[in-house]
Amino acid sequence: xxxxxxxxxxxxxxxxxxxxxxxxxxxxxxxxxxxxxxxxxxxxxxxxxxxxxxxxxxxxxxxxxxxxxxxxxxxxxxxxxxxxxxxxxxxxxxxxxxxxxxxxxxxxxxxxxxx
Amino acid sequence: xxxxxxxxxxxxxxxxxxxxxxxxxxxxxxxxxxxxxxxxxxxxxxxxxxxxxxxxxxxxxxxxxxxxxxxxxxxxxxxxxxxxxxxxxxxxxxxxxxxxxxxxxxxxxxxxxxx
Numbered sequence: 285x286x287x288x289x290x291x292x293x294x295x296x297x298x299x300x301x302x303x304x305x306x307x308x309x310x311x312x313x314x315x316x317x318x319x320x321x322x323x324x325x326x327x328x329x330x331x332x333x334x335x336x337x338x339x340x341x342x343x344x345x346x347x348x349x350x351x352x353x354x355x356x357x358x359x360x361x362x363x364x365x366x367x368x369x370x371x372x373x374x375x376x377x378x379x380x381x382x383x384x385x386x387x388x389x390x391x392x393x394x395x396x397x398x399x
Numbered sequence: 400x401x402x403x404x405x406x407x408x409x410x411x412x413x414x415x416x417x418x419x420x421x422x423x424x425x426x427x428x429x430x431x432x433x434x435x436x437x438x439x440x441x442x443x444x445x446x447x448x449x450x451x452x453x454x455x456x457x458x459x460x461x462x463x464x465x466x467x468x469x470x471x472x473x474x475x476x477x478x479x480x481x482x483x484x485x486x487x488x489x490x491x492x493x494x495x496x497x498x499x500x501x502x503x504x505x506x507x508x509x510x511x512x513x514x
Contacts, residue, residue: 288441328442328490328505373441385494386432386455387503389441
């Protein structure tokens with residue numbers, strides 16, 4: 285079945301450090317890929333997405349590129365801030381318009397950024 | 400505009416009690432999803448509605464779980480004879496049509512604790 289694998293956490297970084305969170309997927313079809321973020325005490329929010337191979341999603345300084353050849357969608361940021369401390373989830377959807385499009389999530393990884 | 404809202408935010412139930420969780424999707428969103436998020440895990444799909452039609456209930460863990468969306472707007476997830484393993488956060492999400500690549504917007508969740 286379809287699945288998403290995220291690197292093990294938690295991750296602790298100092299402010300202004302570089303961030304990479306690995307995500308790989310297994311899918312029978314041609315998925316769209318997402319990164320969702322959950323800040324402390326808040327609900328899940330979409331961070332960025334990519335719907336086809338070689339697309340790059342970006343938001344708030346975060347980027348991720350849809351790599352079909354390596355079935356990956358790694359999340360990167362050049363300089364993290366304390367406010368980036370949150371839980372990050374990689375997810376995929378396989379579906380066509382009008383059909384079921386359930387999200388399949390990875391386990392999530394907790395990022396803590398120290399001042 | 401208003402986002403997805405869920406009520407109650409917290410629910411404590413004694414084992415064996417029935418509970419009902421409510422979701423108000425974004426106005427005009429055709430598709431509605433329920434997910435279950437266990438502690439330290441990513442959300443897992445429970446069921447999906449397009450308007451009032453329940454198109455997929457493959458993720459419901461047992462026949463104690465029942466969901467409805469009778470008028471194609473508000474949805475209720477009901478759990479009968481709750482068990483301790485039902486303790487989790489229940490997330491509701493909505494999207495405009497539910498197609499591949501569409502963003503699902505999540506509510507804050509209902510945290511259920513079964514004692």
